[in-house]
Amino acid sequence: xxxxxxxxxxxxxxxxxxxxxxxxxxxxxxxxxxxxxxxxxxxxxxxxxxxxxxxxxxxxxxxxxxxxxxxxxxxxxxxxxxxxxxxxxxxxxxxxxxxxxxxxxxxxxxxxxxxxxxxxxxxxxxxxxxxxxxxxxxxxxxxxxxxxxxxxxxxxxxxxxxxxxxxxxxxxxxxxx
Numbered sequence: 001x002x003x004x005x006x007x008x009x010x011x012x013x014x015x016x017x018x019x020x021x022x023x024x025x026x027x028x029x030x031x032x033x034x035x036x037x038x039x040x041x042x043x044x045x046x047x048x049x050x051x052x053x054x055x056x057x058x059x060x061x062x063x064x065x066x067x068x069x070x071x072x073x074x075x076x077x078x079x080x081x082x083x084x085x086x087x088x089x090x091x092x093x094x095x096x097x098x099x100x101x102x103x104x105x106x107x108x109x110x111x112x113x114x115x116x117x118x119x120x121x122x123x124x125x126x127x128x129x130x131x132x133x134x135x136x137x138x139x140x141x142x143x144x145x146x147x148x149x150x151x152x153x154x155x156x157x158x159x160x161x162x163x164x165x166x167x168x169x170x171x172x173x174x175x176x177x
Contacts, residue, residue: 010136013129014041014060015122017052026057033059038136038144040129042121044077049165055121056081061132061148064168065089065124068097070158072166076121082168083148084155086127089119099123128172135177150177 044052065088098117155170
């Protein structure tokens with residue numbers, strides 16, 4: 001449309017992903033980060049060590065998922081690109097759980113706005129992006145690298161001590177950040 005919002009975004013959440021590196025997409029991510037935007041993406045839901053994009057691009061905070069017991073969700077990818085973990089739910093767990101989400105029920109006409117429980121790294125990623133937005137609301141002049149560092153150093157360490165491929169630096173913690 002050629003229209004820009006009155007205020008530019010400081011945080012981008014990309015709850016999407018797939019295989020394969022793309023230089024044009026990497027260039028766009030780099031340009032956004034260089035412009036001061038903190039970028040988050042879902043690590044992937046294959047339950048594998050495969051790297052997905054955009055989560056594995058340089059300059060993107062890759063977010064894995066945990067269930068309500070802070071255990072790595074069975075579907076969540078685990079690899080060297082994972083930076084943080086956030087609540088993503090796990091409907092396959094013995095105590096099924098999910099993240100309450102807004103949806104449109106299109107089985108009726110007209111469509112009805114309602115809620116449903118979902119799980120996935122696409123549910124986890126907005127949690128981390130939201131915490132970044134809270135941090136920036138308190139300290140708006142932070143760089144993307146500073147915001148990422150704050151989230152990583154205040155995260156609750158889970159799994160192997162220190163950074164690991166399942167949890168990254170740990171579970172994002174809003175109050176600590």
